[in-house]
Amino acid sequence: MSEHDHQDHKQEPVKKTGCSSCEHSHDESPLPQGALVVASGVLTGIGLLLNWLHVAPGWLATVAFAAATLAGGLLVFPAAWGALKKFKLDINVLMAVAVTGAWIIGEGAEAASVVFLFSLSELLESWASGRARKAVDSLLKLSPPTALVKNADGTEQEIPVADVAVDREILIRSGSRIPLDGEVVSGNSSVNQAPITGESLPVEKKAGDPVYAGTVNAEGSLTVRVTKPAAESTLARIIQLVGEAEENKPPTQRFVDRFAAIYTPAVFVVAILVALIPPLFFQQPWQFWIYRSLVLLVISCPCALVIATPVSIVSGLTALARRGVLVKGGVHLESVGKLRALAVDKTGTITQGKPQVVEIIPIGELSEEEVLRSSAAINTHSEHPLAFAIVETARSRNIEFAPAADYVSVTGQGAQATVDGHPYFIGNHRMAHEAGVCTPEVEKILATIEAKGQSLAVLGHLPHGECRGRILGIIAIADTLRPEVVEALRQIHKAGIQKVIMLSGDNQRTASAIAKQAGIDEAIGDLMPDQKVDHVRKLVSQYTHVGMIGDGVNDAPALAVATVGFAMGAIGSDTAIETADIALMKDDLTRVAETVILGRRTLGIIRFNVIFALAIKAVVLTLAFVGIAGLWLAILADTGATLLVILNSLRLLAAPKKP
Template identity: 40%
Template sequence: MHGSEGGGCSCAACGPHHEEEEGHGRHEVALIAGAAVLLAAGLVVDGATPYGGAALMLFALAALAAGFDLLKSAIRSLLRLRFTMEVLIGIAAAGAFLIGHPAEGATVLVFFAAAELLEARAAERARRSVADLFSLAPVSALVRRDEGWTKLEVHEVGVGERVLVRPGDQVPLDGVVVSGASSVDQAALTGESVPAAKEIGDEVFAGTQNLEGSLEVEVTRPDTESTLARVAAYVEEAQQRRSRTERFIERFARVYTPAVIAGALAVTALLPLVFGIPFADSVYRALSLLVIACPCALALSTPVSMVSGITAAARQGILIKGSDYLEAVGRARVVVFDKTGTLTTGRLQVTAVKGSGDAGEREILHIAASLEAGSGHPIAAAVMAKAREAGVEAGPVEGFVAVPGSGVCGTLGGRACALGNGRLFPEVESAWEEEKGRLEAAGQTVVLVGDGGRVIGLIGLMDTIREDAAATVAGLRARGIRTVMLTGDNERVAAAVAGRLGIDEYRAGLLPAEKVQAVEDLTGRFGEVVMVGDGVNDAPALARAGVGIAMGAIGSDIAIETADVVLMHDRVAGIETLIDLSRKTMRVVRQNVAVSIAVKTGIAVLAVPGLVTLWMAVAIGDMGLSFAVIANALRIPWGRERSHPTPAETAENQTKPLAVHHDNTL
């Protein structure tokens, strides 16, 4: 990984490099401007005294000023028998001087140098758009030292130290809130404009902005290993990777360039022999052909588009680790979802509390909360949350015992109480069995509450569908993509989830290894498969899929490291955004390639009969076309297809809790 030893690129470290690049850019601008002035002066002098020595000298100086580096590179390439675009332009310019067209030879080099500068600036703009966003991270922090607050550079702050983040300040380092409460704008990482509420125990991330109250944050990562730094490093690395299309065009260009030179030599030789055209004229036409055939636009058509797409995704909280993954997502015809934590929130909620005549709902909650007070099980968390909501307090439990696979037992107020599944209660009254069966038939998780070995009540729990899950599935189907759900839950629950969301296919009761096998099977049936999961539990299946996508990964080291694409937010609708962006990027690539080939072919056809001058060749066939290709690529972030909206017909599905069965081992 780029910068793996440093863990990322800090703004302070990048500063001198950027300044050096800017200084070099200013030097190039001055050089090209000087060359243009010399060219203009040469044209004026040539107009007064055609073919004079003064004009020739001015054209030669203009050519050297603009094309010195290019000509040097062309000579090196020729000595190595490598036919690059610099070779094509160098031959064209030198040939123009040799056959008595110095003005056009100098113009070719000045125009080409200007085009290269514009291309470099435009490409750099795409590459640095995310870096500019990340540079918003502060370079200093207020650190608690010697019972006071001291301003230090972020690289001087150690893990475990406390920093103060005042209202309006940006969070300097990743950490955990230890004092205060506020809302934090996390758009720099997640792309979401809605601020996230933060209180004691919540994570905050470098580069995000504190909006309201003051926060005291305990640092958990140094600045070079922050979530923001790692995302920036991955984006930079992704921009260096090559997609399948890019690799093909690179191979094509290596064959194309020598073929063009051979064609130009053929034009030079055949036109005088076949049509009796003067040799100097045939050379001029061949030189025009060389300039037109320069593969600049073709070579730029894909990488600039890919960089633009990757940076556009990063600004929306989607981290794509390479242009090959951006391309592959657009080809996929199947999206595979994990269920829990992806299509559903993965958080259980108590939705039903049933008690007998002598033990009402509050008593059932009291017993359950007391027994679950010290447990970290998801069911325990849901029970405790429901008890707090109802104002029910837990009581002291003696003789607490956890029965693996069954539940928990203990003595509460002198009574032997229990909470768990049927294994704890050998005999259950038919009325409770009927009620339990009714809730389970709806897919709910049911735990029984007992007193003295007798069931006196039960609690039903549910998972909930993510708000945007139904609309996302509908949106994918509208885009011609098949949706598949893989889950370890039972058949009944899987069918309920798939039915509510409109999933095309589901597979239930799967172990991690069986999920991998399912992905392999789908790959064999449909080709490219995209797998969406939490990046941790589904790591084997994510790795086996053509593209593995981890969602809700902000702050998750494992998810960011293992997945090919990371959704930093918890919105499954980001899949639609990603697919739309991929398809748009590949459309732009195809447009750029098609236009490059069509325009160059058309002008080349006109060049052979002498209908195109060197001026036209460089202005339209090279510089103009290259800049058009870049401009087209830079529009990728604009007017992006909006993620599929939440349709009214799915609103009910999104807001209702979904009954999802979980093993009620406590």
């Protein structure tokens, strides 16, 4: 892709923030847009000054107004002619007719003022789009264009990042940006990942740790093995998603676009009727009503209305992208502003997702070591976090074990296998209960563990032949709350979320205990994966706008049925980025609070912009029909409304505020 094509590709989403009634075709002018606007403004000012001072012949002011109209008209009339050739009535045609009509009835000063102020409002729109575009393009500058590659003979060579193959080793010096995604081969350093994850503190990196393009190596040198080509890096994916998100129009923008498509032709029809009906049927003066129709054309310019939504959306999307939050479309940003309830998964979202064995309780003749050995033998086949904790504990204690035979996973409960020729099971409270091996004493132990918010794994013999099943031991496993959870949930509630519900596969007592610690309104435990989906659907039926927070992989079905799906810790996970509507690059629940807050701010700004633009037009239209408002006031009101809407929208480029 050439640099020119690359720039066009980057700017395409922002170009689409206009609409059919407000298209910009200023490229047809050989002079810069800004220069023409300044020339039109200066010449209009000279003409008005000459008229006011009466120090020169009247024709000199008329020449100044004509020159001002010509300068500003170079931005309007070619675009209007292009629209007419396509049989379209857009805002440029509307302005061209208004300016031409003003000259016909002898209002050269007002014609020049209309051209100048309209071209100024167009320049403001271009500036606003450029401001939002620069914010997006700043992401592109995060990745350096070249990488320092280590050759097989030990020499170093600087080559373009696009030419660096996967598995090549690159050198990252202190203070330099990391050009490609990779894995540290040697060296120790701290890396500033704020451009990708929004983390304020550097992250320590050592051999085996992942690093990402666009992040900064703060200190020390690193040798990194490239794991992804430049075009597929996490940063490249972020930029691609931001571009796609800008094209994904929210409902408000789609409505405004549909409205604008019929609005301009309707204005032309009404203006013609205003100009013709009073003189033809009520013997009113032609010039007065033609002038009223021109005022109608000018004040009906929909630019402030049309730009009300897209600049807000682009600004909001970019502000969140800077914070490590990828929103995959304006529709999702608008939806998150309407959320009333949140469903959250427990493991990895509310808790650290790193469970640890805290207690082993033998029941019967087995020792603690024997309970752990048999449990590890079965769980070595499993990828469940609790199984991993048990296996790692056995290894840390240097307990030798061989993988169990005849392993069978029991969804949502645990597993069965053969150890030393005997059939075993290891699983949760439900599995032990269904096996019929829970005695009152065991139930009491299980209840005590669950009341602490801990998970458990019950090891036992399955009934076989004449042998009755029995429990051999219980392992208590704790997964601590994330440090930011309590404060994040407080912010989420303060932002207007009415209810937060935790969905968990853990026992109800365990789930309730953890929910109480975290400050969650309600916890629902003993859930199978498909049951989580059902509960999210139920929440949607109750609250309409519901968010679901999970890991983006195991929770993909539940994320899909929610109004908005959040994937936690999506950095480096293409699956999480693809499945969720909103991907949080860092495992930090406060990012959800910030997203909800900014979504509400965006929605509020869009609503204010639309109502403000319509109100201004309604007031001036009323004044125009009663003969108070002229072309001056009409174009000033439109330009002023456009400027205020733009500035109001660009406020979102500031960092999201905390409640």
